[in-house]
Amino acid sequence: MIKKLRKEFIAIATVAVVSVMVLLCVIVNVANFVSVSARLDDTLDMISENKGKMTGFDRPDKPKDGREPKRLNRQFNEEAPFSTRFFVLCYKADGALIRADLSKIAAVTEEDTQWYLDLALRRGEGTGYTAGYKYKITKQDDGSYEAIFLDDYREMSAARTILLLSAAATVICSALICVLIVLFSKRAVKPAIESNRRQKQFITDAGHELKTPITVISTSLSVLELEVGRQKWIDKARAQTEKLTELVNSLVTLSKMDEESPLDFRPFNISDAVRETAESFQDYAGQLGHELRLEVAPSISYTGDEYAVRQLCSILIDNAVKYASENTPIRFSLQKEKKGVVLVSENESDGVDESELDKLFDRFYRADKSRNAQTGGFGIGLSIARSICEAHKGSIKAECVNGRTVRFVAHLK
DSSP, X not given: OHHHHHHHHHHHHHHHHHHHHHHHHHHHHHHHHHHHHHHHHHHHHHHHHTTSOOOOOOOOBOXXXXXXXXXSOSSSOTTHHHHOOEEEEEEOTTSOEEEEEOTTOSSOOGGGHHHHHHHHHHHOSEEEEETTEEEEEEEOTTXXXXXXXXXXXXXXXXXXXXXXXXXXXXXXXXXXXXXXHHHHHHXXXXXXXXXXXXXXXXXXXXXXXXXXXXXHHHHHHHHHHHHHOOOHHHHHHHHHHHHHHHHHHHHHHHHHHTSSSOSOOEEEEHHHHHHXXXXXXXXXXXXXXXXXXXXXXXXXXXXXXXXHHHHHHHHHHHHHHHHSOTTOOEEEXXXXXXXXXEEEEEEEOSSOOGGGTGGGGSTTOOSOHHXXXXXXXXXXXXXXXXXXXXXXXXXXXXXXXXXXXXXXXXXXX
16 A cells, blocks of 8 residues: 555656746747747838838947947847848739839848738738748738738747747756655655554554453353353344454454565465355355356466455355345356456345446445444455555456446456
8 A cells, every 4th residue: 555655646746846847948938939930020111110120229328438339129220221121012803913022131042022922922911930030911001011020040949949948948857856746756755654653563562452351251151141041132242242353353364465565476276265255155055045146267377366356256245145135146256357356246135226336336335334233344345455466466346237237356477
């Protein structure tokens, strides 16, 4: 359980941190792209307002006291015409080129203008990106069109550089944080480990302390019966003592199953073990009006704890016998899987509540308290079954078939 808790802590913390880092990276790059796009749009608007020219920029104010000049607009200044690369195409609605101003760019020649003119005709009015340029197409007062293509190589190159650097930083930082989470996870779950250790120690100690008075009571009842003869009150007291003994043993077993390595894993013939365990319940099931039908695949070899597997089979069959509808068969099977084996127990049951199936594996949970009082169960058996399956790297689940049949499927890997 502690390993599972630590893995869950590592997974949750890692997902949370990586999600925040990725979100931060996305926000930074989206904001940067929006900012770059806005600057390009401002430049296009400025050129468009000046009829395809880079003019009208702010000149610095020159104070007389010799201090540093202040600019009204740092984006457009006296150097802007020399650092901004663009070209302008003016054309009619039918596609006839009126004028091509290529004086502010060297990468585009007269032969290239037709390709950009066709693009402008296809796209129509508006803005967009193409082949390293951001363009703006506007309709003029005389009915002609003006297409301004602004070189965005520097801006987009800087944006890509920021994207790559931020992505690399996100990956590296996420990896480092994940390593730190793994290193410090044991310390983070240490309080839970200590609490779980004390709980298991308490159950074990309490179990040992209770066994002594239970044994004394049982012995005293036997001696009393020899002196006064058999009486119903002695029988009732002995029955309750046996139930208390069974409860203590179940609690101690459940506590041991929660330890890190409580089982002894060895190769054994699981087919023989399952069949022997199941056949020992046939007379018991028959006395209660249930036919136990076995389907055990022969000669299956499995590496695990044989005693725990036999206990798992006993729990599943005993549970089926106790809660099966009157005079209905019980089916129990063992099959080989690609990875491990699967045990299946099926029985018909009255009043199946599908919403309670997952709760059946909770400790001390009783789906039918009145029925459980008759059968003498404590609600611990299926919890032990789940612990056995998890100790074998497997799982167990309860299913409802046709609204009446309850099926328990245990996978052992």
